[in-house]
Amino acid sequence: MSGNTSQQQIVGITSQCTKTELKCLMDLLIPNVSNVRYIPVRKDDVWKEEVDKCSLVILHHSTKHGRLNITDTQGSLYNEQLLYLSKNLGPSRVLVVLDDLEFTDEDEKKIILCSQPQIALCSSQLLLIPKNDKETAYFSNIDQIFEFLKGVEKVSEEISEDKAKVPSNLPSNRTQPVTGSVAEPSNRKNSKQSIPCSQKHSVSIFSRAAKSTYTWLMDLLQSEDFGSLVKEVHSVEISNNYSQFLSTINNCTFAILYHTLKFGRINITDVPDSIYDKELKDLFNSFGQEKIIVVIDDLLESNLEKTKGTIHQNQPSIGQYSQEAFFFSEREKKSGINKSKSMQDKITEIKQTIENSIKRHSLSSSTSQNSSDTEALPLRTDDQTPTQRQQESHIRRKELQPGTRERSKSEDKIEEKQSRGGDPQTTEDPALTEAEQRHQESHKRRKELQPGTGEQSKSEVRRKEMQNRDGGSQTTEGNTPRVLDKSTENQQSGIGWKYLKGVFGGLTRKTETPHLSIPAEMKTSHTNLKVTFFSRSLERNYLWLVTHLEEMKSICSVNISKNYSPLTSELADSTFAILYHNQKDGHLNITDVTDRELKELSSKLGKDNIIVIADVDKSHSGKEREILKLQPSIVRLACDLILFTEEEKKSSYNSETLNIKLERIETLIMKSAGKLGTESSNDTLKRQIKETSAGQSLNGLESNHKSSIKKINVNETNIEKEMQEGSSTTSNNLIHTELRVSENSGNEKLPKSLQNHGGQLQLENKINHYEGTGGDFECVKNMGDSLAEQQKEMVKAFKLYSEIQEKIVKESQQIQDVINDLQNTIIKQGQEIKLKDKKIKEQTQKIEEQDQKIEKLDQKIKEQDQKIVKLDQKIKEQKIEEQAQIKLEQDRLKNQDEKIKEQAKKTRKAR
The missing domain is CATH 3.40.50.360 (Flavodoxin domain)
Incomplete structure (x- = not known):
């Protein structure tokens, strides 16, 4: 690492551990980096300000401060922090270190990345450090750490290159949802360039991996080989913000879904924990199969063909929703375009796929233009009937939906067989293409997914029963699609017709009006729903x-x-x-x-x-x-x-x-x-009610008023009972209590929200009718006053009940807050107890280990004592033997002395 690079680096270590616990990591970094900062983890702006000053950040977690819940788990500790670091610094500038682990092998690493995939998405590397011998573990990973530290220089170079490639007329970041670089190819002289620029593809590479893993693919698409086919290249990073992903789809005309084996495993779709299931389907709905390819790289060359067959077998959606899947080994990727023959063959296939999609698009556009010229002009909207206008707008909406832009031949054949009474699912046409057969299969699966048994679902049976009760089944003309039948059915038997039938049933019978015309606004009751x-x-x-x-x-x-x-x-x-x-x-x-x-x-x-x-x-x-x-x-x-x-x-x-x-x-x-x-139609309804009620008699109105007063009194007593019993229904549900409009309206029941509204409209219009006909105004006025007083009392009751309900809600919120606080304290105490238990277990284990060591020492001491006793015995025996020998020697010396004395005496005598 060069000295200049180290001078520019500011490496931050953010953790819940203390600075002393991070000593091994900091001692390793300080000689190689000029500035190392310790940033404790906090959920405030101060932490963000400290992190923003760093060029590299290491997110450190120790199992001493909790389990391995970094992210993607319940009660995750660093979810917000990791996302913030990845968003502001980039994944290549973030390193995650997990410390004090029991196991640190590759299997443990894969398990962690599978259960918490956000770590791989938001960071460049994951290091696992054991409890013991941390210095050795850090030095064994020193190559990965140095590679991470050098990442600043690489990233800065990539950013500067990207800035040089970005054209000046691009919109700002707020209006441009595509992440990554957008590079326009330079002016190239190519003899094969026969496709006009307007028909070239704008290609986007969609991936959850970092952009640096597929720069080779972007360089390839921007090369002269693809100059006649590709106009521009975008890189789109797929994140958890799905709405952003949907907005980026509209910025391209050809999609490449990229995945690398370095990301973990090949789990694109149809397998547990698949990461591109929804994205691949949405790309298919937007572009169709022929404008999507899948690229997978960093595979082992020895298992390339086997891996390819396994993926096609276990993940069939790749073949169903994309035109082709291309597999590249790590050696092919590193060898470059010109050095490997297999690489050149695959590039040629990619080029052919893009070229075929352009040709199909130009062919379909020319045929649609010719067919539109030969067809008759449609009716002007002024000349069409309301039903025709609605059907035409519905067809246009249907055509604008994803996946239904172009009608296939199989759809026409299915509708033709349905019109003849046949079942499209039982017959197969050998002349159908594979795409049409797949369409029929998907049509069958959609039918099977519908709840209920038989061809009709339970909801259709209920709607037909409701339709028969409301006035018989509606017939359709010709072979109109089923969607249009439902729209006309909704017009005739929808909520608007039921509303008029219930609210104005008594008025139409009293006035003997032959027919009450329905406003046009009420016919389309929920077409915009x-x-x-x-x-x-x-x-x-x-x-x-x-x-x-x-x-x-x-x-x-x-x-x-x-x-x-x-x-x-x-x-x-x-x-x-x-x-x-x-x-x-x-x-x-x-x-x-x-x-x-x-x-x-x-x-x-x-x-x-x-x-x-x-x-x-x-x-x-x-x-x-x-x-x-x-x-x-x-x-x-x-x-x-x-x-x-x-x-x-x-x-x-x-x-x-x-x-x-x-x-x-x-x-x-x-x-x-x-x-x-x-x-939107209340004014029209009031006007029609006044017109239809012009011939009503005074006696009929008085009877209707009496029945209304009777029903209001009943509802008032019911409300008082509910208030005394302490019912849990809200004030809105009380307003929606059943209000029978008149005795002549029979046993029909309206939706609760419409009954009260309909009763008020009827009473208001009856009073207006009294004023217009010049009847007994005194009687009407008295009745109106009594009704007004009763309504005031009901309003007071409703206000009182709503106040009580608000108090109950506030008290329940306070209780819930207290419960939440208690739960939080209990959880905290439980965590503290668990930590204490953990410490106690660790201490007991240490004590047991010490006891075992002491026992071993005691055994050794006993063995040594036994040896000493044996030695003592030997020494005693040796002493006894020595003493015996000494006595014998003394006796021998005495004998010799005596002999010498005798000889001396003899010599003396002899002299």
Whole structure:
């Protein structure tokens, strides 16, 4: 590493550990980096300011401060910090270090990256450090650390090159949603350049991997070989913000989905933890199969063909939603374009695929232009009937939907067989192409996914029964598509017709008017209705409900990310929202998880246009009340909470409770549609009521008024009883209590939201009729005064009840806050107890180890004592032997002395 580079680097280490605990890491960095800063982890702006000053950041976590919950898990510690670092510095400038681990092998690393994929997305590397011998572990990973430290120089060079390539006329970052660089090819002289610039493709590379892993692919597309086919190249980084991904699709005409084996494993689609399932389908819906290819690189050359076959077999959606998948080995990628023959063959195939898509596009555009010239001109909108205009607009909307821009031959054949009475699913035409056969198969799968048995779903049977009750089945002319039949059915048997039939039934009978014309505004009661599902759960968990509702109205789904972002674009066309939650995703903590989203939905759409649906394992009669007590925001921000069990979902509409709940959902959605239809036509209705009530008699009106007063009195007593009993229904539900308009209206019941509204309209128009006909004004005035007084009393009762309800909600919120505080303290105490238990266990283990060591020492001492005893015995025996020998020697010396003395005596005598 050069000295200049080290002088420019400021490396920050952010962790919950103390500075002394990071000594090994800091000692390794300080000799190689000029400035190393310790930044403690905090959730405030000070931490962000400190991090922004650094050129590289190491996110350090030790198991001493909690389990391995960096991100993507419940109670994750560093989710916000890691996302902020990746967004502001870039993944290549972030290093994640996990310290004090039991295991640090590659298998453990793969397990962590699979369970917490955000680490791989938002950082360049992951290092695992064991509990013991940390210095050795850091030095064994020193090459990876130095590679990370050199990343600043590489990144800066890439940024400077990208800035040089970006044209000056590009919009600002606020208006340009595409991330990465946008490079326009230079003016090239190519003899093969026969395609005009307007028909060249704008190519985008979509990937969750870092841009540096596929720069070779961008360089290839910007080379002279692709100059006649590619106009510009974009790099799009796929993140958790799905709305941003959808907005970037419109900025290109050809898509490349890129994945690298270095990202973990090849889990593109159709496998557990697949990361491109939804993205690949949306690309297919936008571009079609022929304008999408998949590129996978960094594979092992020895297993290349085997890997290719396995992926095609286990992940069939790649072949279904893309034109071709290209597999590159790591050696091919490094060898370059001109050195490897296999690389050149694959590049030629990519080039041929892009060229064929351009040719097909130009051919289809020319044929459509010729066919449009030969067809007859359509009717002017002034000459068309309202039904024709509506059918034509519906067809245009259908054509604008993704995946239905161009009608295929198989669709025409299916409709032709349906018109002749045949079943398109039972016959197969050998002349069909593979794409048409796939279309028929997908058509079969969509039919099979619909709930219910037979060809018709349960919802269709219920709608036909309702249609027969409201005035017989409506017939359609010719072979009009089924969607148009539903639109005309909605016009005739929709909420607007029921509204008029119930509210004005008594008036039409009294006045003997032969026919009451329906305003045109009321006929289209919910043609503009769009229902949107908002959920953190996977779409397949609530697909059964989407399939049930999609035949009646426009349905779309929005995935809510863990990081809150405003839902402005998703709510642009929505008129009704369903907030879905699955207990499998965690606890039933709806407002804890999606509280801000629910508030935003309620503020944008209104409380009456939102329902909350939750899938639970088991349910009982008081389950909804328990949830509403613990989570009062649902009562305040949504009109209803509906729970579905697994048994109900598996019953295939044989469960009575399931049908009742589905009817509740349909009623609430139709109520929303009724409000859309009636708000714009109230003036027309009032005018028609006055015209139709011109011939009513005074006696009939008095009887109707008496019945209305009687019913109001009954409702007032019911409200007082509910208030005394402490009912949990809201003030809005009290306003929606049943109000029978007159005794002549029979036993028909209207939707609750319309009954009260209809009664007020009828009473108001009857009073207007009295004033116009000049009847007994005194009687009418007295009756009106009594009605006004009773209405005032009802309003007072409603106000009183709403105040009580607000107090209950406030108290419940306070109770919930106290419960939350207690839960937090309990959780904290539990964590502290766990930490203490952990420390105690560690201490006991250490004590046991010390005891074992002491025992071993005691055994050694005993063995040594035994040896000493044996030596003592030997020494004693030796001493005894020595003493015996000494005595013998003494005795021998004595004998010698005596002999010497005797000899001396003899010699003396001899002298």
